[in-house]
Amino acid sequence: VAVFGSGTRSLGGRGPSFGFRFFCYAVLSVVLMFYDRRGGWLDTARYGMQAAVYPLQLAVNSPSAAWRWLQESFATREALQKEVDTLRNQLRDQQLMTLRQAALESENATLRGLTTALPEVIEKRLIGEVINVEVSTLRQRLLVNRGGNSGVYKAQPVVTGDGVLGQVYRIGPFSSEIILITDSEHALPVQVLRSGVRSIALGTGRATALELPYVPQNYDVKVGDVLVTSGLDGVFPFGLPVGRITKVDRDPTQPLAQIYAAPLARVESDREVLFVWARPGHPAAPATPEALAVEAPKPAPANPKPKPAPRKPVEPAADPATTTPATDSPAAAAPATDDSATGAPAPAEPAQPTPEAPQPAPAEVPTT
């Protein structure tokens, strides 16, 4: 150990010794770590540094980008024709779905006593191109070529045409890092579209699996059920498709069922992603912190923020046994407040807790 100093002294006369300089840098590093963990002003510095390393990131990914470009340029006529056919079929299917949707939306509006249908919850979208994919058990991240200069913000929802992909984790001026829903540090509040059962989809670190803990044995979840975002996290709007249940393990000796789902978005292979902006004030918009906070006094009609209510009708709960946890029952009154305001008879009977009741139980909101 004593040797460490000896080399430095013989080269003296050139400023402070290596040991002293190292000490300074070590202290600086620790200070940086401390403040980076705490967040705050270092985020601004980081924003600038992201811009500084962006050219390097582009350089690193240029070989694979060039390869893809070559492949696309020399694609055969048949391959292109096949792609056009697939896309045309897809378009036809989706047009059919949209036709039905317009009818459903107007029917829904009539039921709610509104004169016009609500606009779509997604107000604005922005297409980003994936620059780098990092998929390992430790991290599932994407680097995308849109950042603060395009209006992207931290914790913004990111989707693909198939479903929820993740959210913005870090931003720079020209790029942003997206944490995928399959990252082992990500948790996403979801609900089963068919039965309304709520849970949290935890990332597992594998690109094909999400885990749903804390679902009791007797809750109605089946293989093949579609999961949608519940909007309780204040990040994602309600009703974006997330995944499909792949495995339900009910061990009678355990209080909770073991449930796994596969994400609908192809997290590893998608080259284009969509940043979305939810329409503020829309019933399906993400819950605001204020709306989440008003749980303590019983949410009566005098709700300060009538974080309103009837969401797009999920299929009605078929049997009462399938409803959501008892914590939701006070919230079942909330739809009535909204409807009484518009003067229409409440279509939903308050006695039966509806699964799509919007008032959340704060216990379910994880810290993502």
Place this chain on the structure above:
Amino acid sequence: MNMSRGEPRWAVTFTVLLALILQALPLPTWLEAIRPSFICLVVIYWGIFAPHAGGIFAPWLGGLALDVFKGDVLGQNALAVALVAYIAMSLHQRLRNQTLIQQSLFVFAVLTLNEFVVWGIEGWTGHAVSSPWRWIQPMIGAMLWPFVALLVGRTHSRI
């Protein structure tokens, strides 16, 4: 500034940048798991053969760039790489006279220390999930050392 004359500043900048690129190059998962810390290898080389060219600042900055690049907590790799540089610089007179194979042993020890520091900080900041493969990386790094040293050695004229 009496130190700038004859010091291979440009070579240091160039090789550190190159190491950063190698470190960030997207690789298949199995290669990714055993990719050694190229930036540490380069920094060890300059620490031994031109301790005044980059000082500790260049390694520290390279480590910081790596942090920003990989999205780690700022200062994590900066501290680890600066430590590696410091040890190499402190022992440079002894290491210079050793053969490349002997130096490999030293490189192995220092890379293990680097991994250990990063691992410790990751644990402290709450990212303690890690694969056992990371402890293979120093060995791969030590095996690559002779080649790295010969390649980096061509970027400057040694006296």
